[in-house]
Amino acid sequence: MAKIWIYAELTGGELAPISLELLAKARALGGEIEAVALGKGAEASAATLGKHGAKKVLACDDEVFDKYLAQPATDTMEALVKANSPDLILFGFTSESREVAGRLSARLGVGQVSSALDVEAAGGGFVAKVPYFGGAKVARMKLNNKPAIVLVRPKSFEAAESGGTAKVEKVTATVGADSKRAKLVERVAEKGEKVKLEDAMIIVSGGRGMQGPENFPLLEALADALGGAVGASRAVVDAGWVPYSMQVGQTGKAVRPNVYIAAGISGAMQHTVGMKGSKVIIAINKDAEAPILKMADLGVVGDALKIVPKLTEAIKAKKGK
Amino acid sequence: MKIVVTVKQIPDPNGAHKLTADNRMARDGEVVLDPGDEYGIEAALRIKEASGDAEVVLVSMGPAKAADAIRKGLSMGADRAIHVNDDALAGADALTTAQVLAAAIKAESPDLVISGTESTDGSTGMVPPMLAELLGFPQLTFAKNVEVSGNTVKIQRQTDVGYDVVEADTPALITVTAGVGEPRYASLKGIMAARSKEVKKVGLGDLGVTPGKPAEEVLDVVDAEQRKAGEVIEDDGTAVDKIVALLVKVKAV
Numbered sequence: 196m197a198k199i200w201i202y203a204e205l206t207g208g209e210l211a212p213i214s215l216e217l218l219a220k221a222r223a224l225g226g227e228i229e230a231v232a233l234g235k236g237a238e239a240s241a242a243t244l245g246k247h248g249a250k251k252v253l254a255c256d257d258e259v260f261d262k263y264l265a266q267p268a269t270d271t272m273e274a275l276v277k278a279n280s281p282d283l284i285l286f287g288f289t290s291e292s293r294e295v296a297g298r299l300s301a302r303l304g305v306g307q308v309s310s311a312l313d314v315e316a317a318g319g320g321f322v323a324k325v326p327y328f329g330g331a332k333v334a335r336m337k338l339n340n341k342p343a344i345v346l347v348r349p350k351s352f353e354a355a356e357s358g359g360t361a362k363v364e365k366v367t368a369t370v371g372a373d374s375k376r377a378k379l380v381e382r383v384a385e386k387g388e389k390v391k392l393e394d395a396m397i398i399v400s401g402g403r404g405m406q407g408p409e410n411f412p413l414l415e416a417l418a419d420a421l422g423g424a425v426g427a428s429r430a431v432v433d434a435g436w437v438p439y440s441m442q443v444g445q446t447g448k449a450v451r452p453n454v455y456i457a458a459g460i461s462g463a464m465q466h467t468v469g470m471k472g473s474k475v476i477i478a479i480n481k482d483a484e485a486p487i488l489k490m491a492d493l494g495v496v497g498d499a500l501k502i503v504p505k506l507t508e509a510i511k512a513k514k515g516k
Numbered sequence: 517m518k519i520v521v522t523v524k525q526i527p528d529p530n531g532a533h534k535l536t537a538d539n540r541m542a543r544d545g546e547v548v549l550d551p552g553d554e555y556g557i558e559a560a561l562r563i564k565e566a567s568g569d570a571e572v573v574l575v576s577m578g579p580a581k582a583a584d585a586i587r588k589g590l591s592m593g594a595d596r597a598i599h600v601n602d603d604a605l606a607g608a609d610a611l612t613t614a615q616v617l618a619a620a621i622k623a624e625s626p627d628l629v630i631s632g633t634e635s636t637d638g639s640t641g642m643v644p645p646m647l648a649e650l651l652g653f654p655q656l657t658f659a660k661n662v663e664v665s666g667n668t669v670k671i672q673r674q675t676d677v678g679y680d681v682v683e684a685d686t687p688a689l690i691t692v693t694a695g696v697g698e699p700r701y702a703s704l705k706g707i708m709a710a711r712s713k714e715v716k717k718v719g720l721g722d723l724g725v726t727p728g729k730p731a732e733e734v735l736d737v738v739d740a741e742q743r744k745a746g747e748v749i750e751d752d753g754t755a756v757d758k759i760v761a762l763l764v765k766v767k768a769v
Contacts, residue, residue, distance in 0.1 A: 264682060265645065265655055288641070290658055290675070297645025298655075306611035306731020309640035322735065327541065328533040329639075333740045336732040346642075376654035377684045380670075385678030393676075397768055421768060433694045439660070439674050445639055454768045456759075471743055475766050477759055483748075490743040493762050497751025505756045513760060513769055 197226035197316070200281040200342075202272075203244055203252070204292050207261070207382070208236030210243055212393070213287030215354035217347060218247040221285060222357060224316050229253065230361070231275060233268050234260035238363055245361030247354060252361045253279075257368040259375070265294040266374035272299050274369040281342045283321050285314070288346040300344045307344035308336050312351050321345065329445055330468030349393065350449040350472060385438070390424040392441065397423030398452045400443055400470070401431065404459020404480060404499050408436035413500070414458060417507045420514070426450065426470075428460045444469035458499035462487025479503070517570040517664070517686075519560045520626040521594065522617060522647070523553040525578050525585035526637040539734040540607050541637060543578070549585035552632030554592070554699035559692045560630050561593045561700070563664050571595050573624060577605060577616050583715065590710035591702030597713070598624075602720040609730040610638075614646035619723035621651060627686040628669065633658055633693055648689040656682050660695025 199221045204211035214230070221228045230249040232240050237254040244252050253275060259267045272295060276284070286296040288310050300307040311323040312333065321343045325334045338345070392398065399418040401411055411425065418425045426443040427436070443450055444466040455473035460466060462478070462485055470476070471490065478491035479499045488494035495502065525547040527534075534542035557574070564570040574589045574597040576582050586597045598620050605616065621629060629651065634641035648655035659671035660679065670683040674693055702710070720726070749755060763769040 264657070265648075269649070293641050294645045294655060294657055297642045298649040300642070300731075301611060301614060301646035301649040304611070304728070306609055307642060308732050309610070309642045323732070326740065327535075327737060329529075330740055331533060332737050334539060334737045335735040337735055338732055339729060340731055346640075373652070377656055377682055377688070380681040380683055382675070382680050383672075383678045391676070421763075435694075435698075439693055439695065440676055440678075446634065446636075454763065454766060475762070475768075476743070476746075477762065479751075479755075483750075488748050489745045491748070492746035493759065494746065494748035495751050495755045495759065496748065497755055502751060502755055502759075506759055509756050509760050510763070510769055513764070 197282040198280065199224060199226045199228050200284045201230050201249070202284060202286045202292055202295065203230045203232040203240060204287055204289060205232060205234040205236050205240065206291060210236070210240045211287065211289065211291070212354060213289055213292070213349045214244065215247045216349065216352045217285045217287065218244065218249060219352045219355050220314060220347065222248040224314065231272065233271060238365070241361045241363045245359050246356045248357045248359060249361040251364055253364050253366045255366045255368050259368050259370055262379055263375045264377035264379060265298055266376060267368060267370040268295045269298040269302060270371050270374050271369045273302050275366060276303065276342060283343045283345065286344065286346045288348045293346055296344060296346050303342070305340035305342060305344060307346060308338060309346040311345050311347050314345050314347065326468060329464030331464055348449050350451045390422070392424045392426055393448050393450055395424035395450070396452050397421045397454045398426050398450055399423055399456045399458065400426035400428065400460060401458050402428035402460030403430050405431070406500060410500060411437060413503045417456070417503055420507050420510045423452070428466045457487050457491070458503055460487055461485045462490065517567055517628070518573065518624060518626040519563060519570055519628045519630060520573050520575050520621050520624055521553070521556045521560045521589070522629065522631045522643070523557070523574050523576045523585060523589050524550045524635055525576070525582040526550045526635060529636060535737060536607070538607060539737045543581070547581050547585065549588045550632060550636050552634065552636055553589070555692050555694055555696050556630045556632050557589050557592050557594060558699040559662055559696040562697065563628070563662065567664065573598065573626070575617060575620050576600070577613055586715055587710055588702065590713045591706045592700055593706060595713065597715045598718055599715055600718045600723065604720055604727060608727060609732065610640055610642040611646060611731055612727040614643050614650055616720070616723060616725050617643070617647055618650035619725050620718060628664070629653065629689040631689065631691050633691045644689060644691045651689065653687050653689045654684040655689045655691070656684055657691045659690050659692045662690060662692065662696060
């Protein structure tokens, strides 16, 4: 039976949702499922990880993992991999996890498959599905090495409890003398987010068609009326209209809301790969040829600047009744 | 201070998407300097301008065509470049790429290595952390702001809620986001000057790297599942009502 590890991502003691998504996939693959949790909150996370299918959690609460980026976690993972020989290690394709996955795969000399959409068991090994050309095509890649390391894009799988408890195995931090180097000095919260983009059930996103940053409050008003969050295309983030944290797409966040309203977004593959899992897509674009209209459940050829405020009023009126 | 910037030539994102016989992305069509790398070059040039005394060296691995991307970086203001080109590197995986870049960069003993967060074509984001590991450097990633003072580098690391302040002593590797500033256009003077800047050609033999078996093997490539098109309407004044009706139907209102 294959030994499958998932790298449980902890930030400031909080378990990242991707960790539970990975456990759902690990269960589907079948095998001996274990999680590795490093940093503040590691032991405490075992209860949740167990409920989602981990049979064992290798946990270390040492604060060294919270104080220094990537290197202490890489050192400790290397020691744990050598002692336990997992067949597959699943990491989230997130800014926190990919740093550790990258270093570890170079340290072990095994490489990895990154940015995967899915993983399958095949012929005694593993095959990962990876987007090509921004998601237009999908390549199936067989992993040649052990451990096979795969980084999976967030929101590729739905987290689900399976019931169960995980045995906690306390492990010690193995940290090289030269590994306490990238020091986390301070965490700064820039704005109190109303609803986290990746957790929002309704997202209103804007692109170039919004004409300028001064028009984004129109989207915020609509999102507020719907109880949702505001996202953006890469074009407007690169243009500096809105912060990167709002970017939806291949190089931004992957989202899967119930409703995604794209206002003035043309629908470049770079963007759609991050939102095509949405249950319902509504698109508003002046250009009748915009690709986003071809994938929307409801596409409106029209000016988002005119339609969005009217829509906000209509929803407020409806809710007011 | 010596700053190395990794640069990559990528197939023109607006061009046709072609595959090679072994199902990798074809790189023989039109190529451009990865837009993400322009931010790396911009960040390096700003550090150079602030410090007054720094050398910016571009390092690239790629086929002969990569020379154009390198030349563009030199036109922006980088001082010289190293171009690793070897037929044995066609289809190299991320680990081999990182090993090759690490060997070329080690010979330069830089204080800083700057990369984009991920390439625009492959988007695996793996080369920078692997490179940092192979160089034995700490990595300061997703920097939207970089400050260098003496031998300390401090960045603002983009996060979901704001940013982290992270610092390290040099040598270190940094990955930068679009937040570091709009890449400058090459001036005519810059383009002229770039013609006489040194581009050192290097092969695998010079670096002493032997590519191993790739970490992965591409089995096949198929079209991604597409969403089915829904209803498309012209806004004749009823669009708002139709959107509201759909939102009500899916219980979003």
